[in-house]
Amino acid sequence: MPSARVLGVVLALCAGLPADAREFRSSDVYPFDYPTVQAVVQVDKLMRERSGGTLGITVLGYDDRDSESFTAAQVRNGQLDMARINLAVLNNLSPSTAIFSLPYLFKSKEHARRILDGPIGEEILADLERHGLVGLCFYDGGPRHFDSVKQAIRTPADLKGLRIRVQQADIWTSILRAAGAEPVVAPADRVYLKLQSGVIDASEQNWPSYVTLRHYHVAPYLSLTEHAMTPAVLVFSKRIWDTLSAKDQAIIRDAARDSVPIMRRLWDDYEAAAEQTAEKAGAKIVRDVDRKAFADQFVPLYPSIIEDARLRSLVRRIQADQPLELQSEQPKE
Template identity: 45%
Template sequence: MKFLNTTLAGLLASAALVSAAAAADCEITLRSSDTHPDGYPTVEAVKSMAKEVEEKSGGRLCIQVFPSSQLGEEKDTIEQTQFGVIDMVRASFGSFNDMVPSAQLLSLPYLFKSEEQMHHVMDGPIGEEIAQDFDAHDLVVLAYYDGGSRSFYNSEKPIKSVADLKGMKFRVMQSDVFVDMMSALGANATPMPYGEVYSSIQTGVIDGAENNWPSYDSSGHYEVAKYLTLDEHLMVPELLAVSKVSWDKLSAEDQEIMRTAAKNSVPVMRDLWAQQEKASEEKVEAAGVQVVTDVNKQEFVDAMGPVYEKYVTTPEAKDLVKRIQETE
């Protein structure tokens, strides 16, 4: 085992040196952060973008992708990207809920009817409109990725109704919407960094969390939380953004190369996502996870009334939610 660890360390070190050497040959090297592990659909999508950018720029412009929270947890990397310390970040819309009002609306439970409808919303005029809201926060949105449908998982019991959630402690992203969602369901929200969830479930600090199939799998959370309830309460998009500080240093030609490559990375991500969802579902079910599908979803939807009343208050917000829900 010691030999294997030593060999692995050597390989990783060699890979890092090769990457550094490649970056040294580029006139401009942008660093892109992702909390997900290498091989995850979002990571691979940005890699495909990086390949296209390097090819179309003739090797002048390069993107180095740093997965597995190497540059920090999501909240931290967003702030660093705003200041230009990191050039690019892949993050969930949920992480912007308390920063960008339209992002908060996209995190409303049961807003989207399906992933296909979400694609139509984000790929169309509404998506372009929302992207502009990030300009004021020194972030230039390049692409929208999928976050899948998020469901509850826990270590205690199968959850089939709202009553089953009463008093349970669930990790959510640090967002008022998600905290209020849990309160409306009678549960206790515990915001914490993604990297702390496994040990917190294992030690009983929390009872569970909520996420999509690939994250439930890749994080290993299924090992300590064996009950998954497919209520699909959230379909929160993810975005790939570049720091305005870094963006303004690029020529118009390089900006266009970046935008095109980012757009082309979207179908790559979605195809990989569909494959990963299926593989993750098969993997966790084989590991003995109890998947609850007979959920009274309407009961969960009805419980969200107070959440919508709290966050959909202005005429602009009501109009945006209405247009999203009416998109086919």
């Protein structure tokens, strides 16, 4: 992570670290005020409080210029202790992660959060361990939309012929090809220049990323398709994790999970502020999108994307999920 800006957490250094202290390094591609970065700040705070100062995150990487695929590899091999990564980056490595990138899988933000916090979320986090990553928690990714340079994207037909940026290992490569688009793999920090130079015609982002990465300057059309709600995941290196005591592992895992509600409050505020920023800057927000047409074209692709029987069962469970208050209203047999 040589190109990352770093924040030295100097309080512990000034006070003098305990002899058995463990200080970790983290990474994120987003700036310091981004909700996921601030959530890891909270993780550091909770770790220090609960360990008596023996655990902490000394180097908080943000604005990292390495691709998230490269960062994931660093965490796996122990060169980096932990990182916040978009889950789509791990689709090829751990196939169950692809489920949460499926189009129109989640009915709402509340539905997505309920699944991520529940048994299915825990199962997918556990799957990461066999691949050298300890999944600590999920962070919201919000609804994703298409941002484009020259035209609004109101129906699936509008995607035909467009060169659209996707992340490496993202299942959306096959989905976009099926819609007649040309997927182009590119890391997040290269997308602005590719949009500006005409190498690509569009990308897909959530509100915070659209504004943070300044895409509204070069891709002024943001079509609110809400086609996916892919979360991010906070991961820890399994190689480093296995050197920790069970007590320290529990402190780190609990601190990560307790950061989630804070992250979500920050996310909701950041999302609303990003929308206002884009609109004031003159972005063309396209709200008359035919989401049903997108869903009708994309959802039938599930069987070609998810072939494993266990993973198909997880998808069915997510689709059948209902809030507790609705479950209690179901007639008893």
